[in-house]
Amino acid sequence: MVAKLFQRLNQIWRIIATGFCFAVFGVGGVVLTLLVLPLQRVLEPCKHKQKQKARITVHYSFKFFVALMHYMGVIHFSVEDKQRFSQLKGQLVLANHPSLIDVVVLISVIKHADCLVKAHLFKNPFMRGVIKGTGYISNEDPQELLNECEASLAAGNNLIIFPEGTRTTPGDPLKFKRGAANIAARCKAPITSVMINMKPSTLTKDTPWYRVAPTKAHFTMRFAKHAFTGDKFYNNEQPAMQARQLTRDLQHYFSEELRHQ
């Protein structure tokens, strides 16, 4: 009885705190767009360095945001091997995508992160300015995005892609699109696979933010044990074939790994 009451009160608290955190996110987006990034552009004339600085700013903003959610008791975050995340270089970072917050946690621990972004987010007034300022890559034009991904990886950035292309539907099997493997095969990029788990599910696709989980959700993130960087995929002459095979392998591997969590 008392336990039930506490659970209900905790749930109400998490609704209020989630709303507050998202408001901070929106205000943060506006402040970065109208104040911080323009100031950085004035102080730094080199376009390339401007983007780098914008990315570092987002990295620290997201660190702050994850800490805010964690300490307000919205979600419990735990990331294994933080040191290894911060040392990644020139990796294609592939992760499953259970929740809205995945990319935020990834960018908060990965230095020099680049990111493939859904084209429609370039229209979001709170995010547009920041996404443009950082030079994150839009998924709008497939040919252009391949060139941009190649250039980004060659420059030593860690390019984050969710092979599902959208958040996982809870209860459904993982379904990877071929885009990420295409990029891997054509750019011959080393792959770092990251496993994300959110239990109980929250901030999922088709659930509004205020429909919080019955109990506090735990977010965990870790490296996959198996490395997909391999001659196996890159020796073959037809990238399209390699991409098909790699997509199957990745999807199978991720599904198996996540089943045991």
Ligand SMILES: CCCCCCCCCCCCCCCC(=O)OC[C@@H](O)COP(=O)(O)O
């Ligand atoms: C303090 C906080 C400061 C906030 C600054 C605002 C920064 C905005 C940068 C946003 C970078 C966004 C990268 C998004 C990558 C992406 O495209 O993810 C899409 C999915 O996830 C959601 O897909 P879906 O499940 O289909 O809704």
